[in-house]
Amino acid sequence: NAGVMQNPRHLVRRRGQEARLRCSPMKGHSHVYWYRQLPEEGLKFMVYLQKENIIDESGMPKERFSAEFPKEGPSILRIQQVVRGDSAAYFCASSPSGTGSSGTEAFFGQGTRLTVV
Amino acid sequence: AQSVTQLDSQVPVFEEAPVELRCNYSSSVSVYLFWYVQYPNQGLQLLLKYLSGSTLVKGINGFEAEFNKSQTSFHLRKPSVHISDTAEYFCAVSERQAGTALIFGKGTTLSVSS
Numbered sequence: 001n002a003g004v005m006q007n008p009r010h011l012v013r014r015r016g017q018e019a020r021l022r023c024s025p026m027k028g029h030s031h032v033y034w035y036r037q038l039p040e041e042g043l044k045f046m047v048y049l050q051k052e053n054i055i056d057e058s059g060m061p062k063e064r065f066s067a068e069f070p071k072e073g074p075s076i077l078r079i080q081q082v083v084r085g086d087s088a089a090y091f092c093a094s095s096p097s098g099t100g101s102s103g104t105e106a107f108f109g110q111g112t113r114l115t116v117v
Numbered sequence: 118a119q120s121v122t123q124l125d126s127q128v129p130v131f132e133e134a135p136v137e138l139r140c141n142y143s144s145s146v147s148v149y150l151f152w153y154v155q156y157p158n159q160g161l162q163l164l165l166k167y168l169s170g171s172t173l174v175k176g177i178n179g180f181e182a183e184f185n186k187s188q189t190s191f192h193l194r195k196p197s198v199h200i201s202d203t204a205e206y207f208c209a210v211s212e213r214q215a216g217t218a219l220i221f222g223k224g225t226t227l228s229v230s231s
Contacts, residue, residue: 004160033218033219035221040126040223041223042123042207042221042222042223042224043161043207043221043224044221045218045219045220045221048216048217048218055216055218056216056217056218091160091161093161093219098215098216098217098218099149099211099217099218099219100149100211100212100213100214100215100216100217100218101214101215101216103149103166103168103211103213105151105163105166106218106219107163108153108160108161108162109160110158110159110160111160
């Protein structure tokens with residue numbers, strides 16, 4: 001069973017461009033979480049999705065950021081008109097059921113490191 | 118909403134010494150508690166978790182953690198560390214209700230030297 005797959009591993013974008021980060025959850029997992037990691041800030045929760053639904057997006061900036069998890073295909077985190085401050089590592093995690101409903105662990109991908117130049 | 122505080126940002130220790138990484142949480146409801154480890158340029162890997170029952174939880178690589186409800190703590194311990202334990206360690210909490218995600222602390226960098 002392959003783990004959580006994120007691509008690309010590294011992404012370089014110029015200011016003003018769009019960044020698309022992809023996450024394929026583990027087989028059988030319908031819950032996906034996105035986190036952003038900055039040095040010395042730990043992992044900040046961004047959004048929690050469950051197949052076609054956004055469960056919690058309280059950690060996602062209101063502008064320029066969006067996320068989806070369609071019925072078919074990977075989850076996508078989209079950042080429009082990127083700025084230097086968007087440079088960070090973005091991690092995706094998945095679980096078979098919600099971490100809060102059953103205490104199941106979340107399995108993490110290796111992250112996408114976004115650099116805005 | 119829940120929150121996690123990891124009291125030490127960096128912990129340097131010598132090989133074979135014991136170590137404790139501290140974690141305190143805040144929540145208005147019951148929680149599940151987790152410790153994850155992150156090696157350089159890698160994703161996070163689960164070390165152990167507390168769901169219910171015995172307050173002492175054993176995990177992988179010789180780590181253990183103790184849940185203390187009165188002190189709202191979940192400290193991670195290892196009696197004898199190895200060079201290979203050098204990594205960043207994250208404490209996380211999830212409220213015991215549907216629709217909640219893991220919330221992480223800022224992490225503790227454990228540096229083991231010989």
